Amino acid sequence: MPGQQNIVRFLSITFQSFFNLTHLIPSPFLLTAIKSISYSTLIRVGILWGIGSGAYEKGKFGDAWGCHSPQYITIMHDTLIQKLTGSQDDTRSIFAPFDALSLLIGDKNARTFCQQNLGISARPPLHNQS
């Protein structure tokens, strides 16, 4: 029947439209997110400093955590560029992304990420770590 077909088509379109628009509707079930942009994350990667338990949480700016000196930042910047571009590396930059990551989060964590499909190769360890 043409009338029934129209109703079915209408319901079908309405149903599809609802799901196509769900990304615009705030819903605590669909849209819950936790953000990681905290000062402790920035201490972890070395761009801020921290001291004591305040470096982990509830620290006061200037006492438990804070900004590095401009000299420190310049050295960190130059070192990161050097690592990223592999400019002082004799391995044709194969390990440049690993070296840059390692500078920020430490050798151990960088190696862990390399095993998690990050698409980069870890530099072979200098010593046998048995």
Place this chain on the structure above:
Amino acid sequence: MRVLEIAFSEFFLDTKQLITEGVRQDIDIYISNPPLDHNSNDTHQRAKDHENNLKRWLKLDKPLSYGHKDKNKTFETLLQAIVTHKEDIIHGLPNMMTNAMTPSAFVSSLLAMSRPHFPAAPSAPVLSNGSFLPSLKLAHSKLIQLDDTKDDNTFVSTMFLRAVKYLDISFIPFHLPRTHSRGAPNKKPVYNSWAYLGLQDTNTTNPLPLPSNTPSLSQAAASLALSNILAHDSNAAWSIHPLRLADISSFVNKATLPADYATPSPSTTPYVNETFHWVKQAYDPRKPLHHLALLVSLIIACLRPNLFLPIDPQIRSLFISADTKDKVRDVYHSLPWVNKKKDKKGISDETLLVSMFTTFIIALYEPTSPLRIHMQSSSRGGLGDAWTAKYSTLSFYHIPVFF
């Protein structure tokens, strides 16, 4: 601006004429003297490819843009039209990697050639007998008339720079390399020597490694050549997405924030929104802190969703005895990066993570940022609840759902 648009359209016409003559001459020589290892079919096919690429390039409105942000593939098409031997395509346009200048230097040379009094002799990319030079002179004099200040070249120079950016002029035909032989130095633009406008006003970074000599198919080689020149060109538009750690080295020379630098949804508290816009406006890649902030943010974003510390009540106790900055870093380096909870997702959009981390770092370091001003005026000297709610804690967030 219209007067400059007209002038530069003449520049494009002159350039197209120069390239057409050069490429067709090259095709004739190629057919009459084919490489020894090529048969007749190969030679004619290659000549046909050159001609097809040339015709495709001639149709483009912005023939000196990279075209990597649209479907035109401008640079790759031109490259395939100009470079005779397939194995040379990977090196990009001839001499381009050795001839680099800032857009300001390019504009200065155009202004010197077109000024009303004592103009400099025409030199690459301007042809002495082309139609660009007279229209350039006319545009220059019209802009001088429009300039109310009359005191220096700032207005005219700014308008030229805007036109260069608007018309997306990223590379130009250049003269042949200068030799140490006698006679006047080469100044005339040629079809087989190029320069790119990719330098920042001051050199702040190390050059990237040169392309490898791995043999490749011509299209793949052209794409690689484009990637190489884009990595060197500080002023070319670039995007974060899709972000891969292995690609970050190609962003090192960028002088601008990425085109897809995302804006977080607005907060109800003004200083949170103002901080984001303040940082976006203040961003200066020549400042080590700003450049470092962007690079660190790009690297952190690659680690998503594992951006958190494990949930363990013992962790706090590890920090109590960490009474120096180095000890704190050692503790952090000993702890794994994990996803917070399996039933909740962190921010998965890398563009938003990069913009929020960059904002946070620069705002903390710059004493005049709205965030630091807020911290100074707050009784506890903290970031404020609105900031913490926006950047660090559990909140509603727009995660696209597609069906």
